[in-house]
Amino acid sequence: MFACHGLYDLAVIVSTAFGDNPTNIFAPVGTPAHSVFGLSMLVLWITGAIFVLVAGILLYVLVRYRSRAADGVTEQEPPQIYGSNQIELAWTVIPILIVVMLFLATARVIYTTEHAPKPADALDVTVIGHQFWWEYSYPALGVVTANELHVPVSDPKHMLPTYLTMSSADTDHSFWVPRLAGKTDVIPNRVNTMWIDPQETGLYLGQCAQYCGVQHAKMLIRVYVDTPAAFDAWVAHQRQPAVEDSRVAEGRAVFEHNACISCHTIRGTVATGRFGPDLTHVASRDTIASGAVPNTAANIRSFVDNPENFKPGALMPPMHLDSHDLDAVTAYLTTLK
Amino acid sequence: MATQTPVTEVLDLTVEKAPQRRWLEVLHDWVTTVDHKKIGLMYIGYALFFLVVAGFEALLMRVQLAVPNNHFVSPQVFNRLFTMHGTTMVFFVGMPILFGFGNYLIPLMIGARDMAFPRLNAFSFWISAFGGLLLYFSYFGGSGLYGAGSAPDVGWFAYAPLTAQVFSPGHSTDYWTLSLLLTGIGTIGTSLNIVATAICMRCPGMKMSRLPLLVWLYLVTSCMVFVAVSPLTAAQIMLMLDRYLGSHFFDTQAGGSAVLWMHFFWIFGHPEVYILILPAFAFANEIIPVFSRKAIFGYPAMVAASVGIGFISLSVWAHHMFAVGMGPGANTFFVLATMAVSVPTGIKIFNWLATLWGGKIRFTVSMMFAVGFLFQFLIAGLTGIMLSVAPFDWQLTGSYFVVAHFHYVLVGAILFMLFSAFYYWYPKMSGRMLSETMGKWHFWLFLIGFHLTFDFMHVPGLLGMPRRIYTYEADRGWMIWNMVVSSGAIFQTIATLLFVYNMVWSYFKGEVAGADPWDAWTLEWSTTSPPATYNFAKIPSVASRRPLWDLKHPEDPDSHYETTEKPGGEERP
Secondary structure, X not given: OHHHHHHHHHHHHHHHHOOOOOOOOOOOOOHHHHHHHHHHHHHHHHHHHHHHHHHHHHXXXXXXXXXXXXXXXXXXXOOOEOOOHHHHHHHHHHHXXXXXXXXXXXXXXXXXXXXXXXXXXXXXXXXXXXXXXXXXXXXXXXXXXXXXXXEEOOOXXXXXXXXXXXXXXXXXXXXXXXXXXOOEEEOEOOOEEEEEOOOOOEEEEEEOOOOOOOOHHHOEEEEEEEOHHHHHHHHHHHHOOOOOOXXXXXXXXXXXXXXXXXXXXXXXXXXXXXXOOOOOOHHHOOEEOOOOEXXXXXXXHHHHHOHHHOOOOOOOOOOOOOHHHHHHHHHHHHOOO | OOOOOOHHHHOOOOOOOOOOOOHHXXXXXXXXXXXXXXXXXXXXXXXXXXXXXXXXXXXXXXHHHOOOOOOOOOHHHXXXXXXXXXXXXXXXHXXXXXXXXXXXXXXXXXXXXXXXXXXXXXXXXXXXXXXXXXXXXXXXXXXXXHHOOOOOOOOOOOOOOXXXXXXXXXXXXXXXXXXXXXHHHHHHHHHHHHHHHHHHOOOOOXXXXXXOHHHHHHHHHHHHHHHHHXXXXXXXXXXXXXXXXXXXXXXXXXXXXXXXHHHHHHHXXXXXHHHHHHHHHHXXXXXXXXXXXXXXXXXXXXXXXXXXXXXXXXXXXXXXXHHHOOOHHHHHHHHHHHHHOHHHHXXXXXXXXXXXXXXXXXXXXXXXXXXXXXXXXXXXHHHHHHHHOHHHHHHHOOEHHHHHHHHHHHHHXXXXXXXXXXXXXXXXXXXXXXXXXXXXXXXXXXXXXXXXXXXXXXXXXXOOOEOOOOOOOHHHOOHHXXXXXXXXXXXXXXXXXXXXXXXXXXXXXXXXXXXXXXXXXXHHHHOOOOOOOOOOOOOOXXXXXXXXHHHHOOOXXXXXXXXXXXXXXXXXX
16 A cells, blocks of 8 residues: 555656656656656666665664774784575575565566557558668558558547558667657567557657667657647648649659759659658648758748758758758748648 | 695795896786786776877867867767777777786686686787777778768767768777777687686685685676677677678668677677676675675675676667667566666675675775775666656767766776776785775775766757767756866876876786785685686685685684575674
């Protein structure tokens, strides 16, 4: 009873201590993050108790048994004690019992998380890590997007988890959105899976958690949890072909006659590259450069001019466009709602 | 027993009149020496040099991370800094400094005149030293990711496939590979030497059950080196084959496995942590009893726990890989193995507490650092238990929480115990005491700096900050914590410089130590400070674990209580 109460108190203290930090692991909003949170409170309680006990004994011993002789005075040596089998047995067996208890609690969470049965109506998303951005595709829905993952909210009464099937196009990455779930590494030539079931709508932040190259720091993750209706609307919009606007035909021509098309896809145009993010609906996103900066015309212009302005080490080269072409292509990209 | 040489007679009281020699002769002497003490000191000096270098690298990183979106260094430079900092601290500070103390102390503590293979000893030192120089030569000779770097920039665990030619053209990764390969040869050579010395060179009467605990722990650590360093060397060779001869062990684009590298690296990397911490335990086992004025509590249990840690730590490596997707079966196994290692580790802490219990604790600077070690190792152990809980680790791995945890081990435990060892054995090595006044300043400044840096470093990890990022977003709430962490680095820098100054100052002006300044009990204190080249004029013989105790307390010697049937476990009436 005391332990339960203590556990609850600790949970409240820990989750409020860090305020409304957007990536606090102690503010979970989905089942995987929640079960980790519950387990971590148990672990913090046990280790905290051990700490208080052992550090208390250490402090007591240091004060109680400090030498009281003045400098340079030789005291009589204290009684020499070589050991005690009973005591040593006790402090071997008690830790073993604690370990067994902790192990069983841990094994339970491992299996309930990693062996959770997948509901038939779960949403599937394929996640591909790239240096230094994220590619998300929804195979059943025919949607491909980048850097901003949209998923429907999961109702506790009718769970709607999203299953992420993950791999990498180049080096190791790791997908980490602390409020939704723990990390899963994203490794080339290997397929990993994880699932999330966020139960509150909103934006959840995270970032790549495995060193993947020069610009590892700005490989940010944004997960938008939408109401089912908003999610359906988002999907319907993303399935549309790219917006055609004759006022920006010049910008489109610049795009199509430069190296842009070797790396980027804009559906309905000659641009079918796969190396960089799909730009079909780039203007519908809140950020560019994998979350590094807000999606404004000025930022797009600066990024196209030289990606190093925001992301030194990004693989996109400076495009060496003149000012006029830069303006044109920026105007074109901002219409791709 | 009648033929024993009393320990007093090993003292050689003839004063050596060293003639003034030219510096070239002195240099020649050091370069060609096979004396274990000189090699030990060279190991220590070499490691201290790299400690300052790698510490400076850490300082630069802390400046960069003090505020979000900082432009103090570029991402390329930052990536080189953390790679070099980690690699240097593990391979060119931790290993050599511990081997340095081992080299110096083991023959003295077992009453031998040198290591078993003096020339192998010199060879091992020089090849390790060359490895370190090669690593740093990369700053002039290499080039890293996309030709952008010069020093290696793939991280100290150099995960595949970032190390492949495609992602890491140029030669910086090759410098990393080769320098680790070379230093690995030196490490295995020295370990071989320590094992042979501890088993074959013991003086008469020193059975394995009377071996000082320090030597026992070095024996365990050296055996672990054989098992741990070999996979690393194998992996380095495979990586070179991948890079230059077209093999595909780790080349994921041709069907190789990135996870294979992780297994190879961590089956080295985790035992490596214990290889580094066991010598720190070894120092604690000698220093805590002397300043508590009591024999170590539970000697047999301490030996058993050390051997136990050695074995168990060989089966925990994949706890670095809980997020790799090994599946619930493998994850569960490595959870259990990792938690199991906390049992023998706990035994050690309890036995140290029991050694303190009932003693008359003398708070010399050496003891203060040892107490710091005990306290911080306790915390490091407890955060280790948190990380062993795989689901918790899914959140914590790769975050600043892990960085804080292992620095608690490496700095809070190992470095504190090393400082303790310096204050304790410096008088033996130099003949003079380190200044206790400066030592106290050193201790308190370092303690404050350590706790400012590494206590607060846990928090950004809990708040979602991954490691190895050269900068971070302003909206994450990480800045305040990073400011505190960085401010602690200043205290630690000042404290370390003070320590270096203390060593130099005391060498010339310190109080003369005499053979046995701490009223200690093991054989190294029976000979002069510093010991003559031959260590002992006559080889001593011993009848208990504490030969000098027996000598000082002839009315109540340890040898009355230690019998082969019941080693330890006996209480005095």
